[in-house]
Amino acid sequence: MTPSVDPGVIARLRGALSRSSESVERRRPTGFTALDAALLGGLPVGALTEVYMAAPGAGALEALLPCLIPESGKSVAWVHPSSFPYPPALARAGFDLSRWMLVRPETDDDHLWALEQCLRSPGCGAVVSHAGDLPDSVMRRLALAAEEGGSTGFLVRPAALMPRPSPAAVRLLAEPVPSFVPERRRMRVTVLKCRGTPHTPQLVLEWNRETLDRDAFSLAADRTGLGGDADARESSVRTLHA
């Protein structure tokens, strides 16, 4: 049977998370040192982060969701018509369920509207949603809403949409990686874009779900070839749009 999480571990992790937030833009540290370094401190506050998932069981939520634990008084909103997080697992990850809000829009219009409302509300520390193919103008509106509300927009998107440009400040690709020991999970993260830096490294994150131990190492310090191209491609597309 798995040991349950010691609340002290969560407190320490949170402490470490809050201490390591030093950068121009406010960031939510992920606790993975190398990833935080690559992201200039963590996931941006007041902006969108896109996570392209190669497979649903890769572990991107498990690895990154804990950094969305909101500051005192704020809530996390999960906006989606059908998919929802499993509350006992959220509680395990250190979330206070009373600060969670599940928003279940029934139409696409309501989905985008609700997403925008949540992002714009100063009451939401973070907003999680799955986002399919959205027009550029909608993505920009969401990015603006996140900026106004000071929230972290966490959008899970299918990997097929990855080549499209996006106004998200951070874009990550999460891919499953076999782990060596059952207790420790692994996941490959490719930084596709991080506003403020041209570097787009590829990392392997390793963590223990029960102890919240986390570790990250770079596969290649800087995939200038690959990442740079992706970035250049994106900026050229944007120039065309402009």
Add this chain to the structure above:
Amino acid sequence: MVAVSRPAWIAGVRPGAGVAAARSVCAGLVVSKHDPEADARLIARFANFCQRVTPDVVLEAPDVILLECSRTAERFGGEDALVDRLTRGFLRLGHRVKTGAACHPEAARTLARAAGDTHLRAEATTTIPTLAALPLAALALPSSMRRLCASLGISRIGALLDVPRSAWTARFGADLGRLLERLVGDVEEPLRRFVPEAAFRERVEFSSPVEETTPLLFAGKRLFDLAEAELVARMAAVESVTVLLETASKGPPIRLVLRPSAPSYTSRRFSALLQHRLETLRLDVPIDAVAATFERTVPIRMDATTLFEDPSAREHRDDVARLEERLASRMGGHSILGAALEEDHRPEKAFRWSSKTQETRGATRRLPEGPRPLLLEEPPVPLAVEEDASGRPVRVTRGPDRGPVRFSRGPETIETGWWDGADVRRRYFEIETAAGVRLWIYKDLGTGHWHRHGAFS
């Protein structure tokens, strides 16, 4: 002079002095008129505020509040922690308080009077020596008595306590004798518990009558700010606010009743409601005062951790409430849900969604022992699995997760629910597929079929 600021004190101004005399010592002295009623309102507000640490609050105008904390101190992590939080709470309100703690009221009052910026406390066994060391000024003596003691060369309380108790009244007179008896705890004092008023009223007058709605909104905002401080102090919210716009012609006032969708205490909410009402109001008479009555107060539930939270946290909570209101108004209340854990071993019943407006009663804080995936699939998806002789999954034979199982963790057997007909008998495993994807799967021990119940997403 009733009270003087620190710079004025340094310049030589003392309470009790006349204004002219004070001005002669300190030329730049700024004098404002003493408003005893405002003082009384303020200390009543403080008494309200103190009720968040204990229900037993005694208000002693003009400047003392007694709290009986022995029963509630535990909740705050001890008496010192309680005092510390209270002091910081007052600081946030913009006021410094001097605090003292002892086993009986007069000793506590005396310690508080003697306390500077640090809290003074005396244990039951150390009360007398602690008090004895304090300067005589800490004692609430009438000035005649104070002069008498000074002339006798008495400067510490100890000099009085050294005199045998039986001789106190004979030596110092009945008043001081009784005071000393209260000080050492020989006599019990009757105390009256502070009871706040249920409804209250605030009012502002305009210097000249107004005919525009904008100044009314500003005036309203001021009233609501005062009310918010009052309501927070009382840990209460109101169901309705009646705003009276008093006409300059002394005709009947215009009456606006504001009803927030849920009991509220925030100035922002009331202001928004008032603004909404004023937008549609046609003002055909000048208004010279605005009054607001806050009715039907209901207590707000707060626990020890939220009592002294940062005001911004409270604001965020309000923002969340507003957001929920906005979402519900377009999509319906059923679209905005909160989650609470339930004490049930069946994974799909180990929590419950509830409308955000409902109270989550009977929720458990107990977490399940085994691993749980962040995404649960409901209903579970049938999965073709090959198992070994011991019943562990070794291969997924069909579907997108097809391939050998790299390893499995478990099993966790869940057999329960016979009482409600939805009984389950399942053996759960966390598996890692060839690609490194982690799934939560189970074998139904009744049917022998395998299912995918979630992904460790």
